[in-house]
Amino acid sequence: MNNNNKSKDKNEFREEIERIRQSGGGKALLNHEIVAIFLSVVHGKTQAQAIARRLTDKYSGISKIFSQEMDDLKMVEGVTDDTTAIISCVKETLERAPTEEFKEEPVIDDWEKLAKYLSTSIGYSERENLKVMYLNKGYRLVGKETYTGTVDHIPFYITEITRKAVLARATSIIISHNQPGGTVKPSERDKAMTKNLASACATIGIKLADHIIVAGNNYFSFKEKGLL
Numbered sequence: 248m249n250n251n252n253k254s255k256d257k258n259e260f261r262e263e264i265e266r267i268r269q270s271g272g273g274k275a276l277l278n279h280e281i282v283a284i285f286l287s288v289v290h291g292k293t294q295a296q297a298i299a300r301r302l303t304d305k306y307s308g309i310s311k312i313f314s315q316e317m318d319d320l321k322m323v324e325g326v327t328d329d330t331t332a333i334i335s336c337v338k339e340t341l342e343r344a345p346t347e348e349f350k351e352e353p354v355i356d357d358w359e360k361l362a363k364y365l366s367t368s369i370g371y372s373e374r375e376n377l378k379v380m381y382l383n384k385g386y387r388l389v390g391k392e393t394y395t396g397t398v399d400h401i402p403f404y405i406t407e408i409t410r411k412a413v414l415a416r417a418t419s420i421i422i423s424h425n426q427p428g429g430t431v432k433p434s435e436r437d438k439a440m441t442k443n444l445a446s447a448c449a450t451i452g453i454k455l456a457d458h459i460i461v462a463g464n465n466y467f468s469f470k471e472k473g474l475l
Contacts, residue, residue, distance in 0.1 A: 289329035314371035349388035370461040375401035381417035390415040419454040431467035
């Protein structure tokens with residue numbers, strides 16, 4: 248990129264920042280406008296706006312964009328490695344903010360906050376994901392892991408989960424998986440998997456505190472429904 252192009256991009260970015268100020272800090276901006284602003288870090292203004300529109304049109308909202316796998320986003324016209332790098336950074340920010348709270352306060356104190364975090368993290372993904380949260384005696388987060396599968400299957404390795412729980416010195420765990428199909432009703436396989444994991448955890452002195460199924464903003468808690 249030559250100096251003229253760099254100067255042009257910098258001026259365009261400054262214009263966007265000024266527009267954010269004038270719009271009350273971004274509250275009046277539409278979804279595609281917000282996405283275009285952070286994409287402007289790696290793309291020119293016109294290109295960033297075009298890519299942002301394609302992303303928000305395809306995924307119908309910002310939460311769904313950040314729930315996708317980066318390889319899937321690259322199927323959208325104009326999305327490059329630079330695009331996904333920026334999206335990954337924003338996604339990581341959204342992931343870290345609530346987990347920092349979970350490290351300071353007991354996770355089980357606010358089940359709705361937990362469900363919202365899981366919804367944002369994996370609830371809108373078009374692939375099945377399994378998230379494992381490792382907790383200490385005070386039910387504070389000491390580690391987490393996310394496994395990604397296909398559109399209708401996620402590998403589930405009980406030995407791997409319990410091994411990492413021991414390494415993290417966890418005394419309890421919470422697992423969650425999403426349902427790309429949209430229903431949060433547990434299948435018989437989900438129930439059997441939960442029972443087997445709870446049993447395996449108990450043999451090493453670890454408690455399975457909950458299994459939460461999420462689909463969009465909806466969730467199903469095995470603990471709340473008396474299944475754990």
